[in-house]
Amino acid sequence: xxxxxxxxxxxxxxxxxxxxxxSENIDWADFHTLLLYILENRIHNINPVxxxxxxxENRFSATASVNQxxxxxxxxxxxxxxxxxxxxxxxxxxxxxxxNSVLAPLDPKITLSTIRNLEVVSxxxxxxxxxxxxxxxLLKTLRENTEIHLATSHRMxxxxxxxxxxxxxxxFRAFALASAARDTEGLNSFELSSxxxxxxxxxxxxxxxxxxxxxxxxxxxxxxxxxLIEKVVSDKHINREELIRxxxxxTFSPFRAYSIDLPDVIDSADNIAITVxxxxxxxxxxxxxxxxxxxxxxxxxxxxxxxxDLKRCSGAGYYSGICYTVxxxxxxxxxxxxxxxxxxDWTKKLLQSKKEHLVTSGFGTEFFSKLFRHNRSVA
Numbered sequence: 097x098x099x100x101x102x103x104x105x106x107x108x109x110x111x112x113x114x115x116x117x118x119s120e121n122i123d124w125a126d127f128h129t130l131l132l133y134i135l136e137n138r139i140h141n142i143n144p145v146x147x148x149x150x151x152x153e154n155r156f157s158a159t160a161s162v163n164q165x166x167x168x169x170x171x172x173x174x175x176x177x178x179x180x181x182x183x184x185x186x187x188x189x190x191x192x193x194x195x196n197s198v199l200a201p202l203d204p205k206i207t208l209s210t211i212r213n214l215e216v217v218s219x220x221x222x223x224x225x226x227x228x229x230x231x232x233x234l235l236k237t238l239r240e241n242t243e244i245h246l247a248t249s250h251r252m253x254x255x256x257x258x259x260x261x262x263x264x265x266x267x268f269r270a271f272a273l274a275s276a277a278r279d280t281e282g283l284n285s286f287e288l289s290s291x292x293x294x295x296x297x298x299x300x301x302x303x304x305x306x307x308x309x310x311x312x313x314x315x316x317x318x319x320x321x322x323x324l325i326e327k328v329v330s331d332k333h334i335n336r337e338e339l340i341r342x343x344x345x346x347t348f349s350p351f352r353a354y355s356i357d358l359p360d361v362i363d364s365a366d367n368i369a370i371t372v373x374x375x376x377x378x379x380x381x382x383x384x385x386x387x388x389x390x391x392x393x394x395x396x397x398x399x400x401x402x403x404x405d406l407k408r409c410s411g412a413g414y415y416s417g418i419c420y421t422v423x424x425x426x427x428x429x430x431x432x433x434x435x436x437x438x439x440x441d442w443t444k445k446l447l448q449s450k451k452e453h454l455v456t457s458g459f460g461t462e463f464f465s466k467l468f469r470h471n472r473s474v475a
Contacts, residue, residue: 106213124213131211156208156253162465167269171249173272173308177300179293182247182273183201190214191223199225199442200206201413206254220250221456222442224274228454229446232276243277243286249461270463273297276443284417285388287439290455291327291418292389298422298435298459299397312424313472314431316401318451320408322415322438324378328356329412331374336412343409350407360407368406382406385418416441422459426468434468435459 117127151157175184197204199222204229208216209322228244235242253267269390295317302312329383330355342348351358357371365382373416382404390402419438425431437457444452 104292116390128212130404135211136347142266156255160265160267160269165209165442166248166328166465166469167461169308170465171271172306173304174249174297174301174459174461175247177304178247178273178297181243182245184247185224185227187217187220187223187227187248187250189216191217191226195219195222199445200440206256208253208255216253217250217408218252218254220248220252220270220272221274221437221458222249224248224272225276225440225442225454225456226446228274228276229443229452232278232443232447240384241278241280243275245271245273245275245290247271263463263466268460271459271461272456273437275455275458276390276450277453284439284453286453287418287455288385288388291420292393293437294437294455294457295393295420295422296396298457299400301459302422302424302434305464305468309470310464310468311427312434312464312468314401314425315397316403316423317393318403318405318408318421318423318433319365319382319385320405320411320419320421320438321378321381321385321417322408322411322419323417324375324406325350325409326412327378328354331385340409340412343407350409358406361405363403365404368404381418411436411438415439425467428467430467431448432463432467433460434464 117130122130150464176262178184189212191214193209193213194204195215196202196207196219202219207218210216224246228246231244232242232455249269251267251269255266256264258264258266273294275286275293277286279286297314299317302315305312314402316452325339328334328350329339334354335348339350343350345442349360350356351360357369358375359368362368365379365386368378368379368382370376388406405421408419415438417439420436421433422429422435423433435457437455440454442456443454444450
């Protein structure tokens with residue numbers, strides 16, 4: 097990217113204009129005014145033929161390949177099983193610029209930034225979390241233990257490129273949840289109870305969807321503590337980005353690769369032998385989680401396979417503790433990830449308080465509509 101910018105500036109004879117415009121010497125208001133003026137001048141040269149050409153070639157403006165009525169019906173089913181204490185809100189299409197890369201280490205290049213100090217929402221869970229923090233701050237004092245529970249269905253835009261045969265698209269609809277509060281009971285009781293409520297929402301929906309023309313079988317819930325792999329990364333001086341790339345290979349085991357005596361997955365956390373003292377805290381946390389919420393979920397949903405994924409790398413830097421993934425098999429016999437969530441530290445950062453706790457979750461409703469509709473050609 098840097099070499100491309102240098103080439104452009106060299107061809108135009110503009111020297112160090114990027115450094116000048118990126119410095120703190122120009123405030124945001126003046127910066128926006130300058131960019132708006134440049135954009136207005138360029139727009140004057142656009143004609144109707146250019147608009148049609150741009151619409152045809154720009155992958156971000158293409159319509160979604162899904163029936164909107166189906167998405168609305170999925171939203172209706174989700175709101176039907178959602179606990180009544182959740183507030184359903186309609187998000188703005190844009191959010192504060194930098195949210196995804198400042199609160200979590202996400203690549204800012206996947207988010208469409210605007211010239212008005214805003215960015216198009218690329219993660220509705222993040223947007224809900226900012227609203228949670230805003231509502232928590234509106235309380236008379238952050239010491240008030242008022243819980244905030246928000247839900248939304250939102251179309252997001254991400255600038256990643258996907259192959260033509262992929263079911264993933266640059267813009268897509270998903271259902272998101274966020275629960276925030278000040279945990280006064282300790283032992284992460286708020287986080288665990290919220291994770292349980294979020295998981296139950298997704299499972300209740302999947303079970304209900306069987307009567308509405310969808311086929312989601314072999315449902316599994318994988319529980320992880322992302323701090324375990326973060327500790328391994330830190331102690332072994334492992335490059336995180338390289339580890340995440342390696343983990344996309346399903347046969348890759350970080351424990352085997354770095355000679356750590358731990359199983360990749362296990363049905364019960366109680367059966368994990370503590371052979372690595374440095375990881376004992378996180379193993380105990382998983383055992384506590386199993387005792388507090390997973391055992392009761394197993395009784396309530398005997399058809400669902402609950403297990404512990406110790407080797408999970410995805411979500412490192414995004415989640416801050418216990419997290420989970422919900423998968424199911426479609427009529428084509430393929431197992432897909434449908435929902436995920438966990439504890440995040442974003443309200444701690446936004447409100448500058450270590451007492452703030454947050455759990456976020458998301459369900460790919462458009463992805464589900466495409467791949468889990470019965471008697472539809474699926475992959």
